Amino acid sequence: MTSLNTTSPPADPVQAYLDRGIKNYWYPVAPSWQVSNAPIGLTRLSEQIVLWRDQEGKVHALEDRCPHRGARLSLGWNLGNRVACWYHGIEVDGSGTVQSVPAVSACPLEGQKCVKSYPVEEHAGAIFLWFGDDAHKEPTPLALPDELVAPEYSQFLCVSNWKCNYQYAIDNVMDPMHGAYLHATSHSMAEGDKQADMRVRKTETGLMFEKVGQRDVNFDWVELGETGCLWMRLAIPYKKKFGPGGNFGIIGFAVPVDNDNCQVYFWRTRKVSGWQRDAWRFLYRNRLEGLHWAVLEQDRYVLESLAPNARQHEFLYQHDVGMTRVRRMLRQRGQQHFADLDAFKAKQTEAGAQASTGHAHA
Numbered sequence: 613m614t615s616l617n618t619t620s621p622p623a624d625p626v627q628a629y630l631d632r633g634i635k636n637y638w639y640p641v642a643p644s645w646q647v648s649n650a651p652i653g654l655t656r657l658s659e660q661i662v663l664w665r666d667q668e669g670k671v672h673a674l675e676d677r678c679p680h681r682g683a684r685l686s687l688g689w690n691l692g693n694r695v696a697c698w699y700h701g702i703e704v705d706g707s708g709t710v711q712s713v714p715a716v717s718a719c720p721l722e723g724q725k726c727v728k729s730y731p732v733e734e735h736a737g738a739i740f741l742w743f744g745d746d747a748h749k750e751p752t753p754l755a756l757p758d759e760l761v762a763p764e765y766s767q768f769l770c771v772s773n774w775k776c777n778y779q780y781a782i783d784n785v786m787d788p789m790h791g792a793y794l795h796a797t798s799h800s801m802a803e804g805d806k807q808a809d810m811r812v813r814k815t816e817t818g819l820m821f822e823k824v825g826q827r828d829v830n831f832d833w834v835e836l837g838e839t840g841c842l843w844m845r846l847a848i849p850y851k852k853k854f855g856p857g858g859n860f861g862i863i864g865f866a867v868p869v870d871n872d873n874c875q876v877y878f879w880r881t882r883k884v885s886g887w888q889r890d891a892w893r894f895l896y897r898n899r900l901e902g903l904h905w906a907v908l909e910q911d912r913y914v915l916e917s918l919a920p921n922a923r924q925h926e927f928l929y930q931h932d933v934g935m936t937r938v939r940r941m942l943r944q945r946g947q948q949h950f951a952d953l954d955a956f957k958a959k960q961t962e963a964g965a966q967a968s969t970g971h972a973h974a
């Protein structure tokens with residue numbers, strides 16, 4: 613199926629790279645509940661990945677491709693610290709090393725690390741993988757916003773699959789002004805000015821984009837942070853009847869699936885503890901979750917039906933300055949990726965040349 617807003621393959625290699633998904637970040641790839649006993653296969657950043665959980669509950673992630681003849685490892689069997697291919701039974705461990713080739717004796721494939729493996733961490737009910745390029749195989753430490761990891765916060769994770777490139781999902785969050793229009797009839801965004809001046813300011817980990825002179829009325833600000841992963845934070849004010857905890861926080865991630873699909877992660881957070889936490893969790897499950905889904909569906913509906921190649925035919929104005937800044941920043945990350953790879957390859961060639969000169973003299 614082709615989606616309406618497919619970006620036709622750009623001639624610009626940086627844009628083509630950005631369309632697939634920016635490397636050298638951690639990304640949430642699945643909610644924790646989705647990975648239990650059987651191996652599962654998924655596509656993220658156009659890469660096919662198999663995930664499974666071992667006896668200790670630790671998640672492993674490999675390229676979803678058997679080294680023998682390319683069968684999907686995700687169709688195979690979970691053997692705890694290994695996964696076995698369904699086709700001819702090859703067993704591969706979490707590091708990507710072939711542990712056993714049961715169909716032949718003493719196969720030279722045994723002991724070889726020939727399947728790509730991904731560093732894995734699990735936090736706040738989601739599984740995060742590191743997508744490093746060749747120059748960044750070792751992961752940067754993953755630091756998540758306090759709302760996801762500090763004990764004084766309570767959160768619910770909401771995951772949704774959208775048929776649009778992930779860059780549209782980032783644009784959408786970096787655009788607070790749509791709250792007063794698209795979500796005008798929602799339970800939380802019916803109030804406040806329909807006009808605003810917006811400004812961008814730098815923060816320690818990224819940038820803040822906010823309305824000048826309006827706070828705590830509608831969707832009035834959004835922050836983007838880069839801390840080993842790319843997250844967005846915003847807060848929606850809540851009336852008293854929606855329970856304790858003050859503003860309602862959202863931490864969002866837009867995760868590339870392929871050029872035409874993404875998966876969005878929105879953690880709904882509140883700073884509540886003790887009985888207030890229980891009250892809020894009860895209220896959320898019974899009343900608020902449905903209302904939030906309705907709001908999120910409005911976003912999905914608009915994004916999935918944007919004009920073809922919408923980003924290439926825009927007239928942007930003052931509200932769009934935050935989004936523009938983020939696009940520029942991501943473009944710099946794309947350029948950096950190519951520069952780092954070039955430097956990495958040059959170093960390797962140099963090391964290779966030195967090694968062969970060494971041999972010649974030996």
Ligand code: FES
Pocket residue numbers: 678679680681682683697698699700701702
């Ligand atoms: S393709 Fe996997 S064992 Fe043959």
Ligand SMILES: [Fe+2]
Pocket residue numbers: 790791794795907911
């Ligand atoms: Fe929205």
